[in-house]
Amino acid sequence: MRIAALAALALAVAAPAPAQDAAEMEFAMALFTGINPQSISFNREVCGYIVRHPDGRIDSTKHSWGTEASCANLPAPDGVVVLSSWHTHAAWGRGYDGEVPSLIDVEGDMRSGINGWVGTPGGRLWFIDGRTGHLRQVCGRDCLPSDPNFFPEEHGPVEKEYSLEELRARFGEG
Numbered sequence: 001m002r003i004a005a006l007a008a009l010a011l012a013v014a015a016p017a018p019a020q021d022a023a024e025m026e027f028a029m030a031l032f033t034g035i036n037p038q039s040i041s042f043n044r045e046v047c048g049y050i051v052r053h054p055d056g057r058i059d060s061t062k063h064s065w066g067t068e069a070s071c072a073n074l075p076a077p078d079g080v081v082v083l084s085s086w087h088t089h090a091a092w093g094r095g096y097d098g099e100v101p102s103l104i105d106v107e108g109d110m111r112s113g114i115n116g117w118v119g120t121p122g123g124r125l126w127f128i129d130g131r132t133g134h135l136r137q138v139c140g141r142d143c144l145p146s147d148p149n150f151f152p153e154e155h156g157p158v159e160k161e162y163s164l165e166e167l168r169a170r171f172g173e174g
């Protein structure tokens with residue numbers, strides 16, 4: 001009985017929060033403010049995890065540099081709690097709808113059981129709820145450093161939030 005109770009508690013503690021807390025959001029804003037210009041300049045996605053150390057400090061894992069349309073996170077070190085994934089969407093590219101998280105972004109976070117953050121070439125910051133697949137803009141166009149070559153709304157208006165079904169429809173898969 002005691003083992004079952006401890007196991008249930010461990011699962012509850014390890015489960016992702018349904019929404020980000022203020023400290024995590026503040027950290028994410030600072031992180032993307034610093035990394036989005038580099039991602040745009042080199043036209044490569046950059047990714048990692050936002051983690052909490054045992055002393056309560058929020059930090060990022062070592063950054064991983066990807067390609068212009070993908071990035072693979074390095075493993076989180078032992079002793080930290082992964083709060084969320086994060087990545088940029090590199091520079092603006094004609095024909096690529098990089099102003100919203102992709103289906104791969106959202107479904108990957110859901111499979112991993114964690115929340116996610118995505119910074120875009122147009123300077124938007126998105127939060128992905130890893131349980132529901134619901135995503136919302138934390139801040140809109142140009143709230144983060146943006147690509148000077150960015151062409152606004154090439155793929156139509158960008159809504160403030162999307163359900164997973166609405167995102168599938170945006171990408172023609174709904």
